[in-house]
Amino acid sequence: MDERTTLTPTSDPAEIERRLAAIPLPQAMETQRSIRRVLSDPVDDVVLRPLIRLALEAPTGSNGQNWEFIVVRDAAVRRSLAGQYRRAWKLYGGIGRRIIRGKPDEEQMLRIMRSVQWQVDHFEDVPVLVVCCLSGGHGRVPFVPNPPNANSMHYGSIYPSVQNLLLGARAIGLGASLITLPLWSTLFARRVLGLPLSVEPCCIVALGWPRGRYGPKPRKPTEEVVHLDSYGNRGWMSERS
Amino acid sequence: MDERTTLTPTSDPAEIERRLAAIPLPQAMETQRSIRRVLSDPVDDVVLRPLIRLALEAPTGSNGQNWEFIVVRDAAVRRSLAGQYRRAWKLYGGIGRRIIRGKPDEEQMLRIMRSVQWQVDHFEDVPVLVVCCLSGGHGRVPFVPNPPNANSMHYGSIYPSVQNLLLGARAIGLGASLITLPLWSTLFARRVLGLPLSVEPCCIVALGWPRGRYGPKPRKPTEEVVHLDSYGNRGWMSERS
Numbered sequence: 001m002d003e004r005t006t007l008t009p010t011s012d013p014a015e016i017e018r019r020l021a022a023i024p025l026p027q028a029m030e031t032q033r034s035i036r037r038v039l040s041d042p043v044d045d046v047v048l049r050p051l052i053r054l055a056l057e058a059p060t061g062s063n064g065q066n067w068e069f070i071v072v073r074d075a076a077v078r079r080s081l082a083g084q085y086r087r088a089w090k091l092y093g094g095i096g097r098r099i100i101r102g103k104p105d106e107e108q109m110l111r112i113m114r115s116v117q118w119q120v121d122h123f124e125d126v127p128v129l130v131v132c133c134l135s136g137g138h139g140r141v142p143f144v145p146n147p148p149n150a151n152s153m154h155y156g157s158i159y160p161s162v163q164n165l166l167l168g169a170r171a172i173g174l175g176a177s178l179i180t181l182p183l184w185s186t187l188f189a190r191r192v193l194g195l196p197l198s199v200e201p202c203c204i205v206a207l208g209w210p211r212g213r214y215g216p217k218p219r220k221p222t223e224e225v226v227h228l229d230s231y232g233n234r235g236w237m238s239e240r241s
Numbered sequence: 242m243d244e245r246t247t248l249t250p251t252s253d254p255a256e257i258e259r260r261l262a263a264i265p266l267p268q269a270m271e272t273q274r275s276i277r278r279v280l281s282d283p284v285d286d287v288v289l290r291p292l293i294r295l296a297l298e299a300p301t302g303s304n305g306q307n308w309e310f311i312v313v314r315d316a317a318v319r320r321s322l323a324g325q326y327r328r329a330w331k332l333y334g335g336i337g338r339r340i341i342r343g344k345p346d347e348e349q350m351l352r353i354m355r356s357v358q359w360q361v362d363h364f365e366d367v368p369v370l371v372v373c374c375l376s377g378g379h380g381r382v383p384f385v386p387n388p389p390n391a392n393s394m395h396y397g398s399i400y401p402s403v404q405n406l407l408l409g410a411r412a413i414g415l416g417a418s419l420i421t422l423p424l425w426s427t428l429f430a431r432r433v434l435g436l437p438l439s440v441e442p443c444c445i446v447a448l449g450w451p452r453g454r455y456g457p458k459p460r461k462p463t464e465e466v467v468h469l470d471s472y473g474n475r476g477w478m479s480e481r482s
Binding site: 020021023024025026028029033050052053056059062063065069070071072073074088108109112151155158163167171178180181183185193194196222225226227228229230 | 261262263264265266267268269270271273274275286291293294295297298299300302303304306308309310311312313314315318329337349350353388389390392393394395396397399400401403404405407408409412419421422424425426427428434435436437440441442443444458460461463466467468469470471472473474477
C-alpha cells in the first residue's frame with residue numbers, strides 16, 4: 001500500500017471499521033503527522049465514536065481513568081477558543097520566528113509555522129475540537145508532600161490517550177493535530193467550556209478531513225537520543241534496525 | 242485471532258517484524274494492559290530497536306523531538322532504582338490501600354496493588370528499563386511569562402512517544418508497564434543515570450517477557466467521560482458504537 005494514500009471523507013460505519021482494522025500498528029505511527037489544514041466539512045459522530053473508544057483504552061495512573069473529553073462542535077465555543085489561540089500565537093509565534101532565525105532547521109521550522117499560521121487563521125472553521133481534560137487535581141494525596149515528579153505522573157494519565165486518538169484519526173484518514181495554545185489561559189478555557197475547578201483542560205485535538213495528507217516525516221537519528229545505562233553513553237543502536 | 246494469544250519470547254528479527262506488521266491498530270490498543278509480572282530472562286536489542294524506532298515517530302511540541310531515552314540494563318543501576326521504588330511504594334502504597342478501603346472498585350484496585358507489589362519486590366530482576374526523559378526545561382521561553390498550561394505543553398512531548406513504545410511492546414508480546422514512582426526523587430534519578438540538569442527523567446517503561454498475558458481490561462462507559470460543547474452536557478455517545 002502506498003504510504004501516502006489519501007483517504008476520502010466518509011461517514012459509512014463499515015468503511016470506518018475497515019480502515020481501522022486495515023492499518024498495521026507501525027504504519028499508523030510511521031505516517032502519523034500533524035495535519036493542521038483541514039476542510040470545514042462536517043465530521044460525523046460515526047467517525048468520532050471509534051476514536052473516543054480507542055482513546056479510552058489507554059493506560060492511566062493507578063488505572064484512575066480520570067479523563068474527561070469535551071467534544072466541541074458549537075460555533076460560538078470554537079470562536080472563543082480561536083480568539084485565545086490568536087492571542088497566544090501573536091506572542092509565542094513572534095518569539096518562535098526570532099528564535100529559529102539562522103538555525104540549521106530554520107526551513108523546516110518555518111514550514112511548521114506557516115501551517116500553524118493557517119490553523120490560527122482558520123480555527124473557527126475546524127469542524128471538531130476534542131478538549132482532553134484531567135479531573136481530580138494532579139493526583140494529589142492529602143497530607144503527603146507531592147514527590148518532585150508529581151507533574152509528570154499527572155500528565156502521564158492523559159497523553160497516552162491523546163496519542164491513541166491521534167493514531168485512530170490517522171487510520172481513518174481524518175486530519176488531526178495536537179495543540180495546547182488555545183488553552184494557554186486555563187481560567188478562560190474553564191469558563192468557555194463550563195469546566196469545574198476540579199477539571200483541568202490539558203490539550204486540544206483539532207479534527208477535520210484533511211487538505212494535506214499523511215506520510216513519513218523527518219526524524220532525528222536514533223543514536224542522538226538513546227543512551228545505554230548512563231547519559232552520554234552512546235553506542236547502543238549504532239546498528240540501524 | 243484469539244485476543245488473549247500468548248506470544249512466546251523471541252529474538253528473531255523476522256519474527257519481530259512479522260508480529261509488528263500483523264497487529265491492527267485497534268487490536269493493539271484494546272488488548273494493551275500493564276504487565277508488571279515479567280521474567281528475568283534477557284530481552285535482546287533486536288526486540289528493543291523497533292520499539293525505540295516507533296517511539297521516535299510520535300509528535301512533540303513544535304516538532305522539538307526533545308526526548309532522550311536511557312536504556313538501562315546494568316544491574317547496579319536497576320538495583321538503585323529498585324530501592325527508590327521500594328521507598329516510594331512504602332509511603333504511597335500504604336496510603337493507597339487506606340484510600341480504596343470500602344470503595345466500589347476496591348477489589349479491582351487491590352488486584353492492581355498486588356501486581357505493583359510484585360513489581361516492587363522483583364524490580365531488580367526486570368531485565369530492561371527504558372527511562373524516558375525530556376531535555377530543555379519545560380519549553381520555557383526566556384523573558385516571557387509561562388502560560389498557565391506550560392506543564393501540560395511540556396509533558397505532551399513525551400507521553401505520546403511512551404504510548405508508541407507501550408503499543409509496540411504489546412504488538413511484539415513483550416510485557417510492559419508505565420511507572421513513575423522509582424523516579425519520585427528527580428535529584429536521585431539524575432545522579433544514578435548521569436543526567437545533566439537540563440534533562441528531566443519523566444517515567445520508566447519496564448520491559449520483560451511476560452508471566453501474564455495481554456487482553457481486554459475493564460473500562461468506564463464512554464458516556465461517563467464525554468461531554469458535548471460544555472461540561473456536564475451528556476447525550477453524545479449515548480448510542481453505543
